[in-house]
Amino acid sequence: MGCEKCKNIVDRKDVPHVIRKCKHCGRVMHVYESNKNGRGLKIREGDKLVFPKGWFTLSFDPRKTRAKFTRYGLNWLAKQIFLKGLPKDKSKIRDT
Secondary structure, X not given: OOOOXXXXXXXXXXXXXXXXXXXOOOOEEEEOOEOOOOOOEOOOOOOEEEOOOOOOOOOOOHHHOOOOOOHHHHHHHHHHHHOOXXXXXXXXXXXX
C-alpha cells in the first residue's frame, strides 16, 4: 500500500492531478494537492501533470464549460469551431 510517509495519500484520478513517486518507498501516486490559498494545483519538480479524459469541456455558455476564457481564448474557440477545415490561402476559396 505505501510507507509511513505516503500511506494516507488517496489516489485521485477523477480530477486534474499529478503523478508523483514517494521518495521513501517508490509508490506511484495520483495526487491532487491544492496550493496554500486553496486554489489551483500544486506541482512539484518531477511531477507529471494529468488531465483525465473528458474532463475539459469547452463552450461559449459559461454554465457548460470548465474553462474561464479570456478575450483571446474566446477568439481561439470561435476559430476552432467556425473556421476549422477552411483553406488558409484565400486563392483557394471559391466564389459561390
